[in-house]
Amino acid sequence: MTGLYSVSMSIFAALASGISIPLAVNSGLGWAGALKIWAVLSFISIIIWIPQLRKNSKMAVDNMAADTLEEVNKTNNIDEPTMKEVSIWKSSLAWQVTIYMGLQSMIFYCIVTWLPSILIQQGMTSSQAGWMLSIMQLALIPTIFFCSILAGHTSSQHSLVMVGSLCIIIGFLGLLLVHSFKSTILWIILLGIGGGFTFSLSMMFFNLRTNNANEAARLSGMAQSIGYLLAAFGPMFFGYLHDATNNWTMPLITLIGVSSVCLLSGLGASRNLSV
Numbered sequence: 001m002t003g004l005y006s007v008s009m010s011i012f013a014a015l016a017s018g019i020s021i022p023l024a025v026n027s028g029l030g031w032a033g034a035l036k037i038w039a040v041l042s043f044i045s046i047i048i049w050i051p052q053l054r055k056n057s058k059m060a061v062d063n064m065a066a067d068t069l070e071e072v073n074k075t076n077n078i079d080e081p082t083m084k085e086v087s088i089w090k091s092s093l094a095w096q097v098t099i100y101m102g103l104q105s106m107i108f109y110c111i112v113t114w115l116p117s118i119l120i121q122q123g124m125t126s127s128q129a130g131w132m133l134s135i136m137q138l139a140l141i142p143t144i145f146f147c148s149i150l151a152g153h154t155s156s157q158h159s160l161v162m163v164g165s166l167c168i169i170i171g172f173l174g175l176l177l178v179h180s181f182k183s184t185i186l187w188i189i190l191l192g193i194g195g196g197f198t199f200s201l202s203m204m205f206f207n208l209r210t211n212n213a214n215e216a217a218r219l220s221g222m223a224q225s226i227g228y229l230l231a232a233f234g235p236m237f238f239g240y241l242h243d244a245t246n247n248w249t250m251p252l253i254t255l256i257g258v259s260s261v262c263l264l265s266g267l268g269a270s271r272n273l274s275v
Helices: 002-026 030-076 094-121 126-152 158-177 181-207 212-233 234-245 250-269
Strands: none
Touching: 002 030, 002 126, 002 234, 094 126, 094 158, 094 181, 094 212, 094 234, 094 250, 126 158, 126 181, 158 181, 181 212, 181 250, 212 234, 234 250
């Protein structure tokens, strides 16, 4: 289900990236008109989701309570839970998962925000750059699904973390050093594959590094709140680096450094341990 959830996100994100510029330019809507279309779809998604909140909230609470009670009873062989809940914020493993979540999100947001600008500066048209962004996101789709399956069948995900981060690092190095059209497609696909690995793993770690639904929910809340807050500053910071240096060399070098830190935190988060 994590794989299907992630795949659906990637499919619609790729479609949006590819058709936004044709909608704005070819149909004469302009960028403001194209944004209005996505605003309408966002409103529709809210309407669809509201009944789910009312329907599933009690079920989720009941399931979480049952899972927690079962885990405690298995551990202590008693009828009533007496184990004191330890704060997840004190767990080094939880912080490694959080940092991995935040850095992979930061990298993805920076790519989505600035990749078209980088490619336009390297000689592509705005339409070509938009479709390159779609290619990257389409490359995410099979990777996300199969990585979720592989991660769930291995006790340690070190090799998956390595593959994902190395694909991203090689992709950024390629964009920095080799600018031909054909080679750029390769770098974009590598970035998509790497992004698929890192995003899928960051979602899977919430379950793989915990013992029950209660712990998974707490880890997810910590990692996504802190992680996305960290990631939100990424596009703004890298835009500032571009303005300060008047080129994309320093931002790309910095992204390679961030990807290396993401790799290190991922190696910690992928150990066969529980928070």
